Amino acid sequence: MKILYFAHFREKTNVAEEDVELPAGLTDVNSLIDWLASRDDGFADAFRDRDHIRVAVNQEHVEFDTLIEGATEVAFFPPMTGG
Amino acid sequence: MSVRVQLEDFDAGAEIAKISATNTNVGGVCSFVGLVREFDEGSAITAMTLEHYPGMTEKQLAKIEAEAHERWPLEDSLIIHRYGRMEPGEQIVLVVTASAHRKAAFEACEFLIDWLKTQAPFWKSEETPDGAKWVDAKAADDEAADKWKK
Numbered sequence: 075m076k077i078l079y080f081a082h083f084r085e086k087t088n089v090a091e092e093d094v095e096l097p098a099g100l101t102d103v104n105s106l107i108d109w110l111a112s113r114d115d116g117f118a119d120a121f122r123d124r125d126h127i128r129v130a131v132n133q134e135h136v137e138f139d140t141l142i143e144g145a146t147e148v149a150f151f152p153p154m155t156g157g
Numbered sequence: 158m159s160v161r162v163q164l165e166d167f168d169a170g171a172e173i174a175k176i177s178a179t180n181t182n183v184g185g186v187c188s189f190v191g192l193v194r195e196f197d198e199g200s201a202i203t204a205m206t207l208e209h210y211p212g213m214t215e216k217q218l219a220k221i222e223a224e225a226h227e228r229w230p231l232e233d234s235l236i237i238h239r240y241g242r243m244e245p246g247e248q249i250v251l252v253v254t255a256s257a258h259r260k261a262a263f264e265a266c267e268f269l270i271d272w273l274k275t276q277a278p279f280w281k282s283e284e285t286p287d288g289a290k291w292v293d294a295k296a297a298d299d300e301a302a303d304k305w306k307k
Contacts, residue, residue, distance in 0.1 A: 081208055081280035082291050130278070133213035149210060149278075153294035156207070156238065156279030157191050157250055157270055 075142070077110075079120075080151035086120035096142075103129050103138045106148065126152055158226065160218040161237045162209065169251050176233050176255050183232045183255040187262035189270050191250040193243045197292070203284045207240045207249065210278035214238070217277045225254070225269050229261040236269060238279065268305050275302040 077092055084090050100106055107129075111121040121127065124138070130149045131140055142148060161167075169190050177183055193205050218236050225234060233255040243249060250273070254265040281292040 078210070080210060080278070081282070130210070130213055133210075133216055135217075135276070149213070151210065151278060152280060152291065154275055154278055155281045155292045155294050155298075156209075156277045157274035157298075 075145060076147045078147065078149040080149065082152060083120050083150045087116050101141060101143065103131070103136065103140050103142060103148070106142055107138070110150075120150075128153055158222060158231075158234050159236075160215060160222055161235075162211075162214050162218070163237065163239055164241045166239070166248060167237045167251055169248070169253075172235055172237070172251060173253055176235060176253055180232050180255065182257055184257045185259040185262045186253060186255045187259070187266040188254075189250075189252045189266050190248055191270070193245045193247050193249060195245040197283060200283075200285045200287070202245060203286075204242055204244045205249075205284070206242045206282045206289075208280045208282065209238075209240045213278050218273060221269060221272045221276060224272070225265045228268070229254075229256065229265040231256050231261060231265055234265070234269070236273065238273070238277065240279065271298075271301040271305060274298045 075094055075096060077094055079087050079089055100109055107121050111118050128151050129136060131145045132147055173186055173188055177186055195202060222234055222236055231254055235253040237251040239249055252266055252269045254262045256262040275298055282289050283292055
């Protein structure tokens with residue numbers, strides 16, 4: 075699965091994009107966030123405040139209870155500030 | 158009906174002229190141009206960098222545009238959104254809506270800018286005297302978008 079990080083998620087994790095093998099047992103976005111947050115201090119910091127996490131699965135904005143099985147691309151970013 | 162996400166600046170007048178020249182059913186064209194401000198919440202800004210999610214951005218903008226065409230009888234529309242580094246006074250975004258009568262054009266234009274601010278994956282980073290900082294999403298922008306929810 076490809077995971078993308080934008081804005082302060084990229085800066086805090088020091089990763090823009092990566093291909094990961096998910097450990098068994100990860101079912102939805104919530105469990106993916108828990109797993110990512112446990113990787114190191116940068117990831118823990120990026121994923122600390124869930125109210126400010128937005129996620130897209132296969133480029134569709136989704137909620138945290140969305141299942142990720144079969145997803146090819148997941149992206150994490152803060153609330154959008156375009157316009 | 159089209160969406161463009163680009164690094165380079167745009168000519169709003171030329172874009173509007175193109176839309177009005179190609180469709181004689183158009184009775185009114187409404188446009189909005191968003192610019193980089195020199196001050197945001199009291200702090201001076203020397204430049205702003207817009208990051209986006211290539212692929213998803215275009216899809217989201219097209220989706221928002223299609224929604225506007227479902228809600229209002231539009232003859233045409235255009236969204237141009239820039240990314241990259243811009244200085245105060247530079248144009249960031251252009252929304253153009255064209256319809257037979259003005260009401261649809263005005264409302265759809267406001268809807269498009271309100272929705273794209275909270276639903277298109279762009280993030281602004283401002284260069285200030287204290288360094289670069291990510292712009293926080295504003296509650297007022299969420300409220301503006303919420304008023305269009307059905």
